[in-house]
Amino acid sequence: MKKLVLSVLVANHSGVLSRVAGLFSRRGYNIDSLSVGVTQDPDTSRMTIVARGDDQNLEQIKKQLNKLIDVKKIVELPSEESVYRELALIKVKATEENRASITGITDIFRAKIIDVATESLTIEITGDQSKLDALIELLSPYGIKETVRTGLTGIKRGNEEIQN
Structure with missing residues (x-):
């Protein structure tokens, strides 16, 4: 199992966290770690999401997150570059x-x-x-x-x- 660390920029309003967590829940993926905070732009929050899985599951997580309307940008944070x-x-x-x-x-x-x-x-x-x-x-x-x-x-x- 590989570990995936994502930095996800999302719209900063109510319900976004619920939609992201719901996506993981519906697909049967577990979130190992989740931290969320507002960025320097008060309209944007940054989520750091850690998940584990095989390459196919981790790729699906990224694709499904990209489909959410409130998600502005997703960047993988590999350990050697972060x-x-x-x-x-x-x-x-x-x-x-x-x-x-x-x-x-x-x-x-x-x-x-x-x-x-x-x-x-x-x-x-x-x-x-x-x-x-x-x-x-x-x-x-x-x-x-x-x-x-x-x-x-x-x-x-x-x-x-x-x-x-």
């Missing part, structure tokens, strides 16, 4: 005895402790998926209470711009 990032918030059980260890691990990953409670620490980290996975694995023995991840977002490397 920069990917993700944000995670991780709430870890913390005691007086292990706070220093958790803080040390957090510092190694250049993550930030953004909330301190009597029995937990909340950590913010951005990076590629493998970096987030590695931090989560190292924190697991302490007891992870909750994890929230934004999903992948990406941009082409270099001077090229994706415009509508």
Whole structure:
């Protein structure tokens, strides 16, 4: 199975996200990750969609997205030509005895402790998926209470711009 990362420029109005998700649902395709935000143009949003499948299924996804009226442009973001990032918030059980260890691990990953409670620490980290996975694995023995991840977002490397 191949991974497909698409940067999709769409009209910024209600119902667009529902139509895109519905397209995947109707065709039986799964969305591994989806992040959406308005661009510098308030009439346009950018969706970063990650899906997996064989070449035929991934090609169908692109063709079906192109048929949607609200889709302005689709650009594939291959890993060798793009920069990917993700944000995670991780709430870890913390005691007086292990706070220093958790803080040390957090510092190694250049993550930030953004909330301190009597029995937990909340950590913010951005990076590629493998970096987030590695931090989560190292924190697991302490007891992870909750994890929230934004999903992948990406941009082409270099001077090229994706415009509508």
